Amino acid sequence: MxxxxxxxxxxxxxxxxxxxxxxxxxxxxxxxxxxxxxQIVVGSGTPMLDAMIVLTTAAAVTERLRVGFGVLILPLRPVAAVAKQVSALQQLSGNRVLLGVGSGGTPHGVSSWQAVGVPQNDRGRLTDAALAVLPGLVTGKPTKLAHLPGTPTITLAPGSPMPPVIVGGAGRVAIRRTLEFGDAWFPSMVTPTSVAAVRQILHDGAEQRGRTPPGITTGVVASLGEGASSRQALVSSLANGFKMPLEQAESIPITGVGREAADRMATHFAAGAEELVVSFAGGDWFKQVELLAQARQSV
Incomplete structure (x- = not known):
């Protein structure tokens, strides 16, 4: 866990x-x-640090901690450039990369696509094309880029071990991509009941393909501590933001302290999540980390 x-x-x-x-x-x-x-551009100019630079910095100042993209939007960049950076980060971090990937779904605006000159309607095709060739490129094998003009064959050096591919998204396309390309499925703000249902779909699909069932990494929100944000307010925000009934949203957030928070974490693990990726709804980030670590010890 x-x-x-x-x-x-x-x-x-x-x-x-x-x-x-x-x-x-x-x-x-x-x-x-x-x-x-x-993301390249967030909203109308909301500040956001570049994920590749942030994770490289984090890897450089830690020894054990893994560094994960949550998630890298593949079609925003040429796949060879992504592979080159991921390979370098693997080498410099001692193979601690978690390669969360996605296509940049509908919640994302058009500004990023306009900024890089990529048609947003091509994102699905480009994501699949990138996932098909990333392992070869990252590991330094000669790789044909059939989706590019002239179908060039590219070899990147030096290669590195391919990090786990963790496919973001909760819909059918993300589940299909997970079975086709992924080591794990990465939904966010979904109920434990939904995770358990998809866990069975992944197991059955993997059996049909003769492959190991993908793991599950689940994104959740937390507000920890006695003086933290109201749980009901957090549940209402999830219900409104993700268009789900209140009773479903109720099962997602991790709130409280100690045993209460641990029990809420345990419901996600019991549904099939192997890793929880937590975003905090507010409060002092450093204190929230401390409270999360305490709760994790009680799970």
Missing amino acids: RVGVFLPTVGRGGSPGDVVAYARHAEEHGLDAVWAGD
Whole structure:
């Protein structure tokens, strides 16, 4: 049962010292990974640090902590460039990368696609094409890029071990991609009941394909401590934001302290999650990490 946290890189500029302090704090308190979201342009200019740079910094100042993309939007960049950076991060981190990937779904605006000159309607095709060739590129094998003009064959050197591919998204396309390309499925803000249902689908699909069933990494939100945000307010926010009934949203957040928080974490693990990736709804980030670590010890 692994627990990671999203670094607070959205809605702020920050400095290298911030990321260093965040990463070291998470490692010192026994968490398993830190994660960073990816986007080129957020909304109308909301600050957001680049995920590749953030995770490289985090890896450089820690020894054990894994560094995860939550998630890297593959079609925003040429796949060879992504592979080159991921391979370098694997080498420099000692193979601690968790390669969360996605296509950049509908919640994301058009600005990022306009900024890089990629048609947003092509994101699904480009994501599949990238996933098909990433392992060869990252590991340094000659790889034909059939989706590009001239179908070039590219060899990147030096290669590195391919990190786990963790496919983001809760819909049918994400589940199909997980079975076709992924080592794990990465939904966010879904109920334990939904996770348990998809766990069976992944198991059955893997059996049909003669492969090992993918794991499950689940993104959740937490507000920990006696003086933390109201649980009911958090549940209402989830219900409104993700268009789900209140009774479903009730099962998602991790709140309270000690045993209460541990029990809420345990419901996600019991449904099939092997790792929880936690984003905090508010409060002091460093204190929230400490409370999360305490609850994790009681699960």
